[in-house]
Amino acid sequence: MQSGYFKIIVAALALCVSVNAFSADADLDALRAAIEELRSDYEGRIAELERRLTVAEQNAKQARAAPQPASMGATRTAAAASGNAAFNPAIGVIFQGNAWRHGDDPDSFYIPGFPIGGEAGPISEGMSIGETEIDISANVDDKFTAWLTAPIVIEDGEPKIEVEEAWIETTAMPAGLSLRLGRFFSGIGYLNAKHQHSWDFADQPLPYQAFLGDQYLDDGLQVRWVAPTDLYMEFGTELLNGGRYPSEGSDNSGFGAQSLFVNVGGDVGTDNSWLAGVSYLDASAIDRPSGDEDDPLLFTGDSAVMTAQFVWKWAPNGNWKQKNLVIQSEYMWRREDGSYTLPGGSVLAYDTRQRGWYLQGVYQPFPRWRFGARIDGLSANSPGSAFDGTLLAVPDDDPMRYSLMTDWSNSEFSRLRFQYTRDEAGILDDNEFGLQYIFSIGAHGAHSF
Amino acid sequence: MNRIFATALLLLLSATSSADLRIFACESDWASLAQTIGGEHVKTSSATTAFQDPHYIQARPSLIAKVRRADLIVCNGAQLEIGWLPMLMQKANNRDVLPGSSGYFEASSVVERLEATGDLDRARGDIHPEGNPHVQVNPHNVLDIAKVLSERMMLLDPENAATYTANFSRFDERWRKSMLEWERKAAPLKGTRAIIHHKSWTYLADWLGIEVVAHLEPVAGLPPTPAHLSGLVAQFKNGGADFIIRAPYQDARASEWLSERSGIPAVMLPLSVGGTDRAEDFFGLFDDIIDRLLGARAE
Numbered sequence: 001m002q003s004g005y006f007k008i009i010v011a012a013l014a015l016c017v018s019v020n021a022f023s024a025d026a027d028l029d030a031l032r033a034a035i036e037e038l039r040s041d042y043e044g045r046i047a048e049l050e051r052r053l054t055v056a057e058q059n060a061k062q063a064r065a066a067p068q069p070a071s072m073g074a075t076r077t078a079a080a081a082s083g084n085a086a087f088n089p090a091i092g093v094i095f096q097g098n099a100w101r102h103g104d105d106p107d108s109f110y111i112p113g114f115p116i117g118g119e120a121g122p123i124s125e126g127m128s129i130g131e132t133e134i135d136i137s138a139n140v141d142d143k144f145t146a147w148l149t150a151p152i153v154i155e156d157g158e159p160k161i162e163v164e165e166a167w168i169e170t171t172a173m174p175a176g177l178s179l180r181l182g183r184f185f186s187g188i189g190y191l192n193a194k195h196q197h198s199w200d201f202a203d204q205p206l207p208y209q210a211f212l213g214d215q216y217l218d219d220g221l222q223v224r225w226v227a228p229t230d231l232y233m234e235f236g237t238e239l240l241n242g243g244r245y246p247s248e249g250s251d252n253s254g255f256g257a258q259s260l261f262v263n264v265g266g267d268v269g270t271d272n273s274w275l276a277g278v279s280y281l282d283a284s285a286i287d288r289p290s291g292d293e294d295d296p297l298l299f300t301g302d303s304a305v306m307t308a309q310f311v312w313k314w315a316p317n318g319n320w321k322q323k324n325l326v327i328q329s330e331y332m333w334r335r336e337d338g339s340y341t342l343p344g345g346s347v348l349a350y351d352t353r354q355r356g357w358y359l360q361g362v363y364q365p366f367p368r369w370r371f372g373a374r375i376d377g378l379s380a381n382s383p384g385s386a387f388d389g390t391l392l393a394v395p396d397d398d399p400m401r402y403s404l405m406t407d408w409s410n411s412e413f414s415r416l417r418f419q420y421t422r423d424e425a426g427i428l429d430d431n432e433f434g435l436q437y438i439f440s441i442g443a444h445g446a447h448s449f
Numbered sequence: 450m451n452r453i454f455a456t457a458l459l460l461l462l463s464a465t466s467s468a469d470l471r472i473f474a475c476e477s478d479w480a481s482l483a484q485t486i487g488g489e490h491v492k493t494s495s496a497t498t499a500f501q502d503p504h505y506i507q508a509r510p511s512l513i514a515k516v517r518r519a520d521l522i523v524c525n526g527a528q529l530e531i532g533w534l535p536m537l538m539q540k541a542n543n544r545d546v547l548p549g550s551s552g553y554f555e556a557s558s559v560v561e562r563l564e565a566t567g568d569l570d571r572a573r574g575d576i577h578p579e580g581n582p583h584v585q586v587n588p589h590n591v592l593d594i595a596k597v598l599s600e601r602m603m604l605l606d607p608e609n610a611a612t613y614t615a616n617f618s619r620f621d622e623r624w625r626k627s628m629l630e631w632e633r634k635a636a637p638l639k640g641t642r643a644i645i646h647h648k649s650w651t652y653l654a655d656w657l658g659i660e661v662v663a664h665l666e667p668v669a670g671l672p673p674t675p676a677h678l679s680g681l682v683a684q685f686k687n688g689g690a691d692f693i694i695r696a697p698y699q700d701a702r703a704s705e706w707l708s709e710r711s712g713i714p715a716v717m718l719p720l721s722v723g724g725t726d727r728a729e730d731f732f733g734l735f736d737d738i739i740d741r742l743l744g745a746r747a748e
Contacts, residue, residue, distance in 0.1 A: 142549075145539075172544040176517055226517045226542050232510035234540070265510025270498060273509045313507060318498065319698050321505040367672040367700075411575060411671055412505075412532070441571075446536035449508050 089138035089146075090443035094197045096130035098123055100434040109426045111210060113380050113394040114354070115291030118213015118245030122426075123203055123434060129154070130436075131196060133164075137445065143172040149195070164217065180222040185215055187224070187236045187261050188279035190309040190330055192216055198447055200326075200362045201405055202419050202436045205376040207332040207356025211305050213245030216281065218257065232265040232275075240283075245290070246303045247283030257283035265449070270318040274311060275449055281305045287341070291391045301338010301350070307331070311449070321367060329359040342390060350392070354380040368410065374403040378425065399425030413440045470606045473515050473546070475524035475534060476503055478585045479556060479598070481722040481730050483523060486599045486616045490609040496537075499724035502698045503529055504575070504670065508536035516541035519552070520605055523598065526555025527562060527582035551604055557582050559597045560590040563651050575670025586720065587652035588628050588735055595620060627732055635739045637746065644681065644713065646673075646695040646704060649720050653738065662690050665703045673703040685711045692745050696720035714745040 106122035131151035139145045149165040167182030185193040191208060192215050204214045220240035227233040240247065242256010261279035283303045289296035308331050315324040334354045341347050358376035379398040387393050401424065407417035415438045423430040472493045474480035480495035496512050497503045516522065516537045524530050538547060546552040562580025569578050584590045599617035603610040639658035646665040654661050667677040693704040693715040708715035718738050719728035727737040
């Protein structure tokens with residue numbers, strides 16, 4: 001076939017040359033005759049080539065249909081590099097940006113009774129790029145796989161590369177076990193291990209902000225076991241260093257935090273599927289800062305967080321692309337037992353129980369568009385009158401927020417979102433409006449349920 | 450807590466007592482084929498039905514549980530399931546079915562993949578650089594896949610190898626006869642022109658000599674837009690195509706809309722086993738595809 005094209009190109013070139021040569025003579029009849037001769041000549045040859053191609057195709061098909069030598073499961077196509085392993089390692093970049101408008105100054109934001117720590121806090125005012133996330137992953141060998149998330153963040157005007165997640169995990173342990181080592185998002189709760197780009201709202205619900213510093217991320221090890229049952233049952237435990245909120249400062253005392261989690265799930269018909277779970281995190285903290293960054297409160301003691309979660313997903317016929325609805329809710333209980341060092345230097349004993357929850361629904365009525373609503377809240381027992389006038393004094397009204405969002409995704413790699421939040425959690429009631437974009441290029445790992 | 454563990458243990462014990470080959474198929478086609486070859490010795494399940502777009506499946510807990518216990522995974526491959534299968538694998542902790550092991554079989558790896566451009570530019574949509582993954586709609590491919598699948602099942606379950614061989618031979622014989630009949634019956638379809646919703650019909654068109662003249666999707670994987678459909682109306686209002694073809698899981702509105710304005714018949718064809726009442730197995734799938742196309746041609 002290639003030689004056929006080559007001849008046609010040569011003929012075309014020859015024609016160009018002859019057009020130039022003959023133009024002076026304007027001997028159009030001769031030229032037409034020459035073109036006609038060439039055309040019929042090459043049409044004949046092309047027809048012949050096409051006929052031969054058809055025969056070759058038929059032969060190939062017959063060969064395909066003919067019995068193959070027993071190859072005991074060998075695959076024939078050499079180019080079988082599959083999925084994300086087409087490149088090694090798989091590399092992806094996720095771009096995120098916000099344009100946000102708060103009614104109040106977000107710098108002076110705080111939730112009375114719940115001084116915020118870790119990464120949590122309001123989205124910054126104005127236009128900003130959020131994390132630019134670089135994901136690199138690959139199988140290490142036949143027994144291990146590795147994952148790195150390295151966001152580029154802007155801190156105090158300076159770009160900085162962080163190591164958000166860096167873990168290796170076994171792939172070849174027997175009996176449904178796996179072991180993960182390194183830095184990773186803890187498996188507690190439903191949202192804790194979800195990457196920011198897969199959140200349905202631009203920010204985390206209040207209990208995650210108040211109790212886990214947005215997401216509990218730490219260094220350590222995780223063991224998971226999946227039961228060999230029809231009902232999905234996953235059991236996991238983690239030993240963590242204790243270097244991050246809510247377990248900050250205890251990283252020099254062995255394992256600062258431990259966790260347990262159990263998830264179960266299944267389907268109801270073809271339209272519905274669900275996941276439910278409970279988890280427990282026991283974290284110790286030493287001089288853990290929260291509240292005002294420059295003048296923080298310091299907590300030393302024990303922070304225990306229990307979470308119960310439920311997620312229900314619906315799609316007619318299970319055909320997710322056309323239409324779907326996700327309802328999810330989590331409830332968290334936290335007990336903090338220890339002492340707070342207040343900015344003035346005084347130390348007060350602290351033993352308080354707190355609760356937080358959210359309920360949200362996200363509906364995709366047709367491809368590309370999703371609409372969501374979320375309500376989230378916190379409540380706490382009073383730590384005592386000694387804390388009156390501090391950030392730890394519990395307000396009369398429980399902190400609450402109400403959010404609406406809509407997003408549009410041209411493909412699964414691009415998303416534009418609008419979000420409105422009525423914030424009655426902070427010191428002053430606030431109305432927030434924001435736009436967000438989340439774009440991804442390169443390899444993009446499959447999302448969890 | 451004790452009770453949960455006790456239940457888990459009980460379920461565990463009952464689970465290990467079965468000696469069947471557990472086959473997890475990503476698509477109903479391979480569950481059906483494995484059942485034909487395996488008969489009573491296999492337990493098959495399919496992650497998707499013919500009414501679900503296999504590109505977009507949630508990595509559901511029920512599927513993780515199935516992968517956890519599978520002896521063999523059979524999928525189209527060529528990145529069709531890239532949005533969910535890797536997550537099932539990661540969560541299920543089953544080393545016997547990882548890519549590269551004998552418990553993992555990509556059907557498209559044993560056939561000649563069409564449209565394997567190696568093109569990675571997503572401006573052309575959600576494309577599969579390793580080639581078009583919808584290989585099941587050419588019966589020649591099905592035979593090749595059935596052959597390797599039966600070999601794989603023999604490898605994993607040598608005790609029942611004789612049954613698998615016998616069942617495959619029976620299938621092979623009947624399939625070859627059916628292919629001749631389908632090709633004879635479908636001869637009038639050669640040279641017809643089709644507008645297709647998604648590139649799901651490339652292998653069918655290649656087999657029957659149907660020319661694909663346009664797609665309802667503006668670029669692969671993105672839903673049809675009004676602008677693109679209006680362009681198609683302008684292009685095809687005076688004919689130029691014989692069918693508008695869609696799969697059961699694709700929104701009918703786009704093809705019906707274009708059909709109304711162009712007069713070209715819209716046809717829904719089963720893309721996978723179970724997609725129509727007649728397509729209850731692979732034989733019925735091709736019977737129905739050809740009859741539906743011939744029916745639309747006669748209109």
